[in-house]
Each structure stands twice: as C-alpha cells, then as structure tokens.
Amino acid sequence: MQIRLIAAAVLLVAGQAHALTPTEVAAASTIKVYASGASAIRNIVGQIFLQNCASNLDIYYSDRAAGGNFTADGANGDSHRVYTCTLKAEANLETDLKGKGLGGRNVAFFKRDAGGSAQGVFPVAVPSNSANLAVNGTSCVATGNAAAFNAATGVTTPSFLCKNSETVRAPELGFSDVEPAFFKGLNALSGFSSAGLTPAQASGLTVVPTFLTIMGVGVSNALYTALQDAQGTTGVPTVPRSVIGSLTRGELADPAGGLGWQALGVADAEKQVNICRRAAGSGTQAAANLLFSNFPCSRDAQAAPSVNADSEYPNTLTPASWNDGAFFVYEASSAGNVANCLSNANDAGGYAIGHLSLENAPTAKWKHVALDGVEPTRANMTAGKYDYAVESTAQYRTALITALNAGSADDKAKAGFITGFAKAVGRPVNMDKLATATKAGLAALPGAGIYNDPADPIAAAFVSRVGRTNGNNCTPLAVVQ
Template sequence: MKKQILSAAIAAVSLLGFSQTSFALAPNTTPDLEIFMSGATAQDKAIAALFNNLCDAGTLDVFKDNNKAGSEGKDHTAYFCTLSSANVPGLSVNGSPVSSANVLFHKRSAGGSAQGVNPLIDNVAIAAMRIDNGNCAVSSGTTWFCNAQGANLSNQVSDAGISDVEPKMFVGPNKPSNAGAVDAAAADAALTVEAAAALLFGVPVSDNLYVALQKAQGLLAAPANCAAGAYTEACMPSLSKQQVAELVSGQIKKWSEFKINGTALTSLTAGMTYDSGDGVIRQVTPTDTKVHFCKRIDGSGTGAQMYAKFLNNPCSTAGLDPDWAGSALAGPVKHEVSGSGDMELCLEDFADGESNAKQVTTTNPDVFNTTVNSSGAKAWAIGMQSTENNATHAKHYRFIKVDGVAPTLENAFRGKYMDWVEQTYQWRNAISQDKKTIIQKIATDAGSPSILGTVLNPGFVHAFGPAGYLAVGTKHAFTENLNLSAPVMPYSHAVKGSLSNCQVPVIKASTNNNKPM
C-alpha cells in the first residue's frame, strides 16, 4: 500500500524547500506511531534491513546524521514508512486495530549497547535526532542527511534497546559513564528481554599489521604463496586468544616486543610494501611502532563481548582490565571511540596515516573531539568489530583468525570459532501495546533463520567466507549441516539458567542426535 500524501502537506513541505518527489513520507508528516530505539551499533545494518523488510514498497525514507562526512548515520538514523497489518499482524494505533500506519522509527547508535539498556531501566531521556524541523536535506533518492546537533536533538526515553550481550552484563568495565552498573532485579522489573540471534565478532587489524602478520607466519612464501593482503581463509594470519588478551589488556608496549625466532616483527617487514586495493602502494613497517588499541567506549556491547571472551571480564573477579592508562610516549596507546563507524576510522587512520577519527575527550556526557592520530603517523593497530562490517574491504582493515580459525558461520556452527555472542532486544514494559507489537515483530524477525539467511547475511559475505548471524538453537531446529539459507547455531550461552554470554557455549542435551561436532 502506498501512502497518499495530502496536497496541503505537500505544499507545507515545499515551503520548507523539500523536493516534492524525493520522499515517500514528508519529514514533517505527523506519524501515527513514533518509536525510539537505542543501543548497539554492531546491529545497525541488520536494523536497517529488518525495518526495510517490514515497510510497504516505495514508502520508506531514511534519515542519517551527517555529523561526520563519510560516516553518515553513525550516531543517529531514522526510518519513516508505512507499515501494513499484512506485514505486522496485530498492528494498532491508540489501541485500535488498523490496516496501515505511518511509523517513524528512530535508532540512536551513539554510545553503543549500554544506551539500549541503562536508560530504559532508569527511565532516563537521552538525545534522539529530529527530522521534522527543516534540518534534513535530500542526499539522493529517498535518503536524507540531517544536522543532528543542538536544537536538532530532542531528549526522549527510549522505548526499546538492542545490545550485543544481555543487559545484566553492563557492569564493571561495561558500565557507561552516565549510569551506574545494571541492577539485575531492576532490569527484570523494567524490561522484557528477548535473545534474538548469535552474532559473530572478530579481531580487526589495520591493513599494514595484517600484511606484517602474514609475513611473520610464512604466508607470503611457499607453500602458501599468498599475495600481501590476500583475504582468503587460507591466507589469513592468526593470533592466539592469549596474544589478543595481552594486546587488549595493555601488556605489550611496542610491536618490536613481538619476536619471531628472535627477530622483531618490525624488523621482518623492512622495505615491504602492499596495496590495500585502491592502487596506492604503502609501506608495511610503521613510522610509529607503539601498540595502538582502538577500543570502544565503556558501555559498548562490542567491547563487552570482547572482554568476556578474551579477558574473562566481568565474568570473573580475576578478569583482566581493558581500562588501562598506557603511555602516549612509550606505549601502549588506547583510543576510546564511540561506535562501529568510529572504529573503522580509527583503524584506517593508522593504516593510511590519516587523522579522521575522534576519541573521547570528556565523559558524562561523553564528548568526542580529540583527534586519534593527530600526527598522521602510520602505525599498527588492533580493534574490535562485528563481522557484519567491511565485507567489501572498503575500509583499510581486515579481520584475522583467532587460534587459527577464521570468523565464518561454518566455523562457529562447528564449535571451532569462539568469538560470538547472543544479542538481545529489550523493551520497557511500560510502553503501549501499539509500540510493543512492532518492536516484538522486529525482534522476532531478527531471530528468524530464513530472514537471517536471505535478508541479512547475504550482505556479510567476506572474501574469507560468509559471516554475520545465526538463529539460536534453543528456539529453532538444527541438523549436523549448516544451512546458509536458514542458519541455526546449535551452541548456546543459555544452557544453564537464563542467557549469560559468560557461559561456555555448549549444545544443549536433547533428543536431537544430529549435532555438528
């Protein structure tokens, strides 16, 4: 069903300078329902695909903040379209069933996962992007860029949130600067939480470090004979879980401390060059040999999953701490950035000797206006990222193997790849049923094997293999073979009691004898 826009509304929009043919729903059209979601940036591409999948054909406009050129939408995005009861059963407005409704769906990504947890529990309003006051201009087609600063932000209590890990994990190093640690009883009272799907994460490194590791591990010589930067599974270099833990807990100051048969890693790459795929020849050996760790700000679910998997924090009181001081002069150096888009900028800055990324300057509220790589040095950097990012290698960083295993759906399905978690959607129990119906539909679709396999994952196929999401095996049937069209993860972090991504994932005891091993 296509929305018929009243001529009066069109006239009003024309007065604001908007094109009459560039939108499906005018930005200043009053929505029937307005929903606010905040939280994980790792799932932003999935949210976009899921909401688009629900919209009536030809009715969707997308609004992105343009606070950073080249990274539009990294902090705020809004989706405005017509939903029909055929796509959203039980659709209602003001408690009354309707056949269609104009729905404006806001997604705040700034601050990461914890912003989809703590503010919901505490009923605290946080900034969301307005689209209705003339602050947006058409970029192309039905995509708009919006100024999302100052008066163009409004404080709203989020109706729903999305996080890479369960809400109760936002304690310790995962507590955001603007909130306390999550109280488990308060979370249970305030929220409905639904585990949606298993999402694969990986260890990303700047392109120059990737090639250096290839050299160190003999992948550029016989018998592998890989080209510098080759991104097939066979040509991917690897770090052990222990080596990753050493780096992200601040134990290694400079890359010269990494030695291969007594030779420093930085010496092995002397004179080497590589091409990131853009035709520019770059030196592998860095001008700055300090270890640089691109880290997400406290409150990030991407950070939470890495600390749980590699540092055992907050899973154990003996877990290692990711919040170390370091040294800008001697190393290592930690760079705390906001979202997954900022992570890409940080890693690429060190690969290319650029100065685009911003790191945290002050906290509570978190302000990011300090340049990460102010000197424009070329260095080797390591970070954290979900595998739904950079599938085309448009940004100059690559994922590596962990313990010799690549971050593919097949490897995770077989129990060989360990860096994955079960993400959750949560919504406030106090919101209207009108909103709950739509949010529940998005959460259900986010865990549907067929939607994961046919709508989401096709966009997350890397040169080394398919990555992205698998449905959870505690809700859906699985066999001993992975079905990429409807992938289901047989392993679960919810075997003992409720979901806890601190648990070692295992296949739950059942009558299903078709277990992949």
C-alpha cells in the same frame, strides 16, 4: 528466489515519487519508535525494518559537519540513523508484525548507535531520557539523493543529513550484544550505577533473546599484510588469542623496547601499538572483556583493558601520530568509529587492532583475522569451532507496553511493533533476506530450528548447534543439538 528478493528490494527504493519528509515524520499519524543500543548490529536491525517497507522510503543519518552534535564521528551516520517508510500491507508484513494494525502505516524507526549496547539497557530500564536524532527542518538538510538500500551489499543511501540531537524521551526498545546483567563495573555506562541495574529495574524489563552476534578481531591492512608475509600465506592470517589479550590490556605497550608487535612476529615490529576499542557501555567491548579478560565472569581479579588515559594522545580519530609513539588507545562511541580508527591508522602506514562484529564488512583499509588458527565465519561459529560470539538480546519495559496497549489504536500498533520487531530479528527466514555481508555477523539461536537441517536450507545456513546456557554469556558455548 534470493535473486528475486534482491531485485525487489532494490526496485522498492529506486523509483519513489513520494517519501516521508521531516514534516511527515513529525505528523501525529506517523508511528514513531525510538530504539537504542548495539551499534555492532545496526545493519541487521536496519535491514530487517527495511524488509517490511513498501514505499515512501527516507533515510536520515547523523551529520558530522561542523556546527552540529556529531563532529567527533568519522563518518555520517555513525551515531544515529532513522528509517522511515510506508509499511507493506498487513498480509505481506513479517510474521511477528502481522495482526497489529501496522499494515500500510507510516512508521519512523529511530536507531541510536552512539554509546553502544548499554544505551539499550540503562535508559530503557530506568527509564531515562537519552539523545535521539532531531528530525526537523532546522536540523536536517536533503542530500539530493533518493534514499536507497542495496540489498546485495547492504549499503544504505541517506536522503537527509541531520546535525542535531534532542534529549526529550527514553528509548522504547533496546538492543544489546550481551544480556543486561553484563553492564556493571568495566562495562557500566557513564552516568549510571557501576553496580548495574537494580533488581527492580531489571525485573521491569522483558528481555527477548535474539541471535548470536559473531565478533572478530579487525586489523589495519598494513598489519594484515605484514601478518601474511610473516606467515607465508596469501589467505587469512591468524593471531594468538593470548597476544591480542596482552595487546589490549597494555601488556605489550613498548614496541621500541621489544614489547609490542614483536609478539606477532611481523616486520617493523617497533611501530606504535594502536588499539581501536569501544568505550565502556559497548556490547562489543563487553564481549571483548569477556574473551580477553574474563570479565565479569571470573571471581578472581582481572587485568582490565587499557583505556585512552593509558596512552600518549587524546581520544581522537586524528591523533598527533599513528606511528611515532609507543602506545595509543582510541575509545570509540560506535562500531563505525572503530572501523574509522583502523582505517586512519592504515592511511598512516600504522599497525592497529580493534574489535568489530562480522556484520561490518572489511574494506581495503582493514580486515578480520583468524583467532588461534580458526577463521571468523558463521559456519565455523555454528559448528562450535569459533567461539568469539555472544548471545544478544532485545528488551523493553513491560510497563510501557502495558500502557500502550491500554491506549489508542495508534498506541496499540506501536506496542505491536516493539514486541513484534524484538522477535522478528531472531528469525532465520528474516536473516536469510539480509545483505550478504550483514548475514556474516549473526547466527540463529539453537532453539530457532535444526542445525544443518537438510530439509530446510535456511535453517541449515543460520541455526547454531552451540549456545550459552539460559542466555547467560558467562557460561561457555556448548553443544545443544
């Protein structure tokens, strides 16, 4: 069955005679949904949208070319992606999108990754206008390629690159790696209160638990190979959690003086320490702060993770060197730029570590490593053996949905998409249709089915036996079933 699904998905995007150009995206008849947050799960969100497409696919990426708003990105599409298509007939849509007037409609799904999870919390709740990709004839140019999605690898091919953003609306749907209450202090988004959402703002959100996002420690391939050599293995090397914490907190920032990679027992331990982290407001960084600094859960003072200001070079993917100094911290605006940071360090022969969810497929330039001897896999996470995982959420303003449902038929359809999609991303049956690499990065919440159910192979593959209490990531993962 999976082979047939993959073949169908590839054929869907390969032979289209028509697509949704910028003019058609702008048309009043096209339903436009603006989502923001959680770049760690961008592939999950994008692919579940694509599962509901019948035809007329176009994919728009932010363009890092000179003269635009995204020149600091390491690759096109790191900051924004927009998926547009004609949806399937009503009867063929995913369960949570049926019966909402969406069948056969043209839909443009805008997904902002820049800024991470907090962009799916603060601008949604306040609400506050935030930058979206500008999809128009001035901003966008055709790539010359047909939009495509390879359901086996998860790779999407954009048909347009767009260089500009526009700040004219608040996001309508937010995604976060952790619950909204986590975004305060070290995790707060610049431009918003460091105290987090006010009680009124928080109570105005409908928060939908989605799935468990499985995080991992990624390392440059140069470091990966050095770890393998030091540990005498050709398999996945392991790193101690305590050492990763010390590295990210700047406690091992003097490799020339013996306080650096020496703690991992690798050769050439005097190499510069390179940390590829996310900026404040990122859910991935919030998950790292939880695991390695116990923030925001501990009442005691925590050692904060190092930031770029603590290091030797400005915050850029092209520092003066990856190897000559003592300590460099890069604060990435998206998951894609963490991967770019690891890759760039590797190109220079440098050692680097960073935090990336498992939905980000390793490359020849960087890979995930085991933590305390436990490999980062969905099977290990759902069995309770690997605990670098957080319960993730989708959220929207309740008042917005109420207003849309009181409006036109198109408004009602849009409300139905927002509320339905927030639920659809958490269903094991939809997870099963994700690309192989993407599937690795998530697990279904314990309430989504029976763990290791022999009668339901899909549930057996995705449902976790462990979870957090009431979706509170400050509680430990505990056996639920």
